[in-house]
Amino acid sequence: MTKNHTVQKIKQGYVIDHLPAGKSRFILRLLDLYKSNYEVYTGRNVPSKKIERKDFLKIVGAEFSNVDFNRIALIAPNATVNRIENFEVAEKRRITIPRLVENIITCPNLNCITHVEPFMKTVFTYNDNTFICRFCEHRFGTDEVTFL
Numbered sequence: 001m002t003k004n005h006t007v008q009k010i011k012q013g014y015v016i017d018h019l020p021a022g023k024s025r026f027i028l029r030l031l032d033l034y035k036s037n038y039e040v041y042t043g044r045n046v047p048s049k050k051i052e053r054k055d056f057l058k059i060v061g062a063e064f065s066n067v068d069f070n071r072i073a074l075i076a077p078n079a080t081v082n083r084i085e086n087f088e089v090a091e092k093r094r095i096t097i098p099r100l101v102e103n104i105i106t107c108p109n110l111n112c113i114t115h116v117e118p119f120m121k122t123v124f125t126y127n128d129n130t131f132i133c134r135f136c137e138h139r140f141g142t143d144e145v146t147f148l
């Protein structure tokens with residue numbers, strides 16, 4: 001088996017690595033990359049040293065906000081985000097779901113006020129794999145997350 005199963009190195013942009021196999025398409029959708037004109041390389045179900053099989057994304061010339069990174073963590077908490085400058089890894093960050101998750105996910109409780117008032121922000125506190133809605137106090141796990 002050849003060791004080098006990666007696609008070409010990129011000059012500048014982001015490599016989002018160690019995504020659980022099959023998750024890259026959710027990240028592509030979340031970051032709106034299906035609609036963007038960025039040059040994107042996707043690796044799906046490739047062998048990995050750290051997890052058995054992984055997906056990865058290489059996005060050339062993209063800029064992402066902290067909110068975008070937080071969104072990635074909601075789908076793939078163990079992803080590594082590598083910022084690439086001049087063909088070098090300039091920054092490697094483990095991303096984490098923030099303690100406060102504002103306006104990214106929906107409340108699974110359909111009776112929650114956030115479903116009645118369409119312009120209302122959603123706000124959740126996150127701790128120990130549990131989200132708690134600020135408005136109805138409904139508690140739910142990462143497996144129940146749906147996006148706004």
Ligand code: CTP
Nearest residue numbers: 006008009010011015017080082084087088089
């Ligand atoms: N990469 C890239 N273009 C570059 C530099 C790196 O596409 N100019 C990719 C590598 O192919 C790798 C990822 O960015 O998938 C991280 O690079 P690096 O830290 O060198 O690899 P590893 O040591 O394997 O990373 P980790 O320890 O996070 O597994």
Ligand code: ZN
Nearest residue numbers: 107112133136
């Ligand atoms: Zn709620």
